[in-house]
Amino acid sequence: MDFRRVPSIPPLRWDGFLCRVVTMQQDRIRNFCIIAHIDHGKSTLADRILELTHAVAAKDMRAQLLDSMDIEQERGITIKSHPVRMEYTAADGEDYIFHLIDTPGHVDFHHEVSRSLAACEGCLLVVDAVQGVQAQTINNLYLALEHDLAILPVINKIDLPAARPDVITQQIVDLIGCDPEEVSRVSAKTGEGVAELLEKVVEMVPPPAGDRQAPLRALVFDSQFDAYRGTIAYLRVVDGRVRKGDTIRMMGGGQVHEVMETGFFRLRQIPTDRLEAGMVGYLATGAKSVSAVQMGDTITLDERPASDPVLGYVEAKPMVFSGFYPIVSDDYEELKDSLEKLQLNDAALTFEPETSAALGFGFRCGFLGLLHMEIVQERLEREYNLDLIATLPNVEYRCVLKTGEELEIENPSIMPEPQLIETMSEPYVRASIIVPKEFVGAVMKITQERRGEQISMEYLDAERVEMRYAIPLGELVVDFYDKLKSVTRGYASLDYEFWEYRPSDLVKLDILLNGDPVDALSVIVHRSKAYEFGKALCRKLKELLPRQLFAIAIQAAVGSRVIARSTVKALRKNVTAKCYGGDISRKRKLLEKQKEGKKRMKQVGSVEIPQEAFLAILKVER
């Protein structure tokens, strides 16, 4: 088949061009997204769709086109929503507008997925032809069903020799109860089946239902900061219309802005004179603060406000916290500026100044999950050229004091003394793990080690089992996913969502060096794990602390009780034996270099701690 057929609309150019289809009948619009388990080929399918609709010129084409950040390209993941508008001429000869919203695939970015879904009427549920239905497939499907979307099941990678389209079709049929014929089979890589899929989009995804005469209601599903145009809201117009010069009001936040520009998305943003019900586009507010436009909020017109906001929105809350400290304390202000800049495009990132006796001035940052944390850290280091120490990530604990006072603990070092505490509680997630049946035992073992409680276990088919657990989030955030992958030889898939806070026997484990506590190394752990973890920490620190002029006693303590210890012996020799004429300059230069290195060391009492010690703590077996 020829999937490169030429549509009647010629390829469009987006540098200062005028779109041919400015106003589109609402029934010619299709808004959809692609949801898939990670690595099931979502971004590649998006690439093919862009090609087929000529939304991108051949010379601009490259893999994972919508993932514009370096990190996205390198890691093969999608972090931000990437809406794009395409014109498509269907087999019936009619012109349609497609709005495709590429959504993040990782579990950390659930909230982004949720908002993107709220902007659509349909979704492509992509399933790998080899791997089949995975944990995120199922959870994303539930999300899509919650938003009442038309679901177009798609089996991708049918070109692979190991592809099992019939088996996978059956999995999908079992999962969503559709007819086998409804399942599209494509290869995003070769393009096979993609043209047919686009026809299905026209046929199966309902046109948007909004009322263009009603008061404006537009859902903000993402935002971006632009130095010239201020905060830019990515929106889906549900009812009414909006144009440049309108005065808009945020229904949730209450802020009022004047619309500087409206437009739609290609690879870049293309201004248009207005956006109308059913359309996906952007709106520039000129506002210089990230709080001007909250994602998930509804935009309406100030002079003719709507009565109800668009529903179906859950605010993203940080789940994982870590202290970010500049290695060189002079970089503090720069770190602050950089975090502020990042936050403009990443509303889920939170940060507050904090001080550590060991690390100096820094920020307690909140993230959606570990991947989110890694990405923020990497961007700070790469795009803003900062050297950072990130402390061991932790979840937010809750503490009720004997006085009845309640505390939220985002930083372990502020956990009160045990005798003051009535109860401690920690967040639990509902985790879903799908594995081939031979790994059930392995999964039970590691979830048990992580204090997981099994809720259910269900055979999805003869081979695969879905195991559901309640697990403390704190146990998941460190390296659970890597562990799970390794004990199941890569077959397990994991998804989870926040469930509830549960009371828990938690203690604070402190690390002392020569008797001085190192606040940045304190962790909150379950009492049953304190001993092992303390031992492991002491061992690791012994490896990492360089020998110094005096011996270093490393102790792990819960309260005043030392539960593990080790010692770094005193340095005995560090000197250049010969130093005559020519050696002197060399020696001084070496010293100057070492002096710079020393600046990167953190000092607690008389002990110097290299940054690696703080980093390697992340890798300690729990």
Added chain:
Amino acid sequence: MSDVGGELSLYLHLPFCDRRCPYCHFTCFVNRDAALPLRYVRALAAEFALWRRRFSAPIATVYLGGGTPTALDPPAREYLSRWLAEELAGELAPQAEITLEVNPESAWPETLEPWVEAGVNRLSLGIQSMDEDVLAFLGRLNTPDSNRRALALAARLVDDLSVDFILATPGSSLRSMEESLHLVEEFAITHVSAYLLEIHEDTRFGRDVRAHRWSPLPADEQARRYLRAVELLQGWGFEAYELSNFAREGRSSRHNQAYWSGGSYLGLGISAHSHDAGTRWWNLDDAEQWIEMVRSGRPGVAGREELSEEQKREEELLLRLRTREGLDAEGQEHNRALWERWIESGLALQEGRRLRLSPAGWLVMDEIVLRLLRSS
């Protein structure tokens, strides 16, 4: 560059060796050009003459080092020793210290006597060890026998007799080190340089270690050897006046002290380094280029640096702490807490107004210097 008055030290670099030692990172080579040594030593004399216009202070110390000065061929040796006796003699301060570095295997009456007759009054012998295995490991041409023979000869020729030892070679025993050091008691030795073996990257040893062919002795063992060496030498009446240098009373090397006390010194020959009042400069390291430059009437300088005040302070700290003299306690008030802790734990001592490091402190001196710099 200015002549600050006072005294001047002179270093003459003689880069020729019969064999390259696998640990040596100095500029030296096994010469194949029969005419080069004479041209080289002529250029040494010429370079001195060029500098002498600017540095007129009396010359308090001269050091003929290398390389292997005693391996110079007769014409070059004759030229240089005559220059020493006839030209340089008139420029010397009273009681100038004139040292010649000697490799035992090339120490014979005919290679040493001309130098002594020309004014050399101090000999420094590269003994390194009295253990055959250690000498073989170090790739030395000398043997325990040639060491003894050279020492007997040297002791007959001069009153100031220095020997070098290399401590803590891998595979060697503490006992072997002790036996080697005993040589000091056997001969009339007045000065000892005892160095822990250093591995420099661009040497054969450096490559060996990088390739994991062998490892240096563990740092703790090196420390143990060094402290034992200090103990033995002190027991025999030597004073550690610098971390690797030991002398009987009044016999410390004045030339060395010029390096550590910020004195003015002129280095002549390839790669030689010079210092005067906070300016350091160094010579070209290619013999032909250096000769050519000197011939054209300019000293063979390759580069120079002017030390900032901070760099001067750093150097002073770095160098003074190596010596028994140590630092003035008044200048260290801001580091009082550090020093007190070091004194308490035996790394440092205070004697009157001087703060200095003990042998155990010298062993960790690089760390100590960094601590002092960090807190200042």
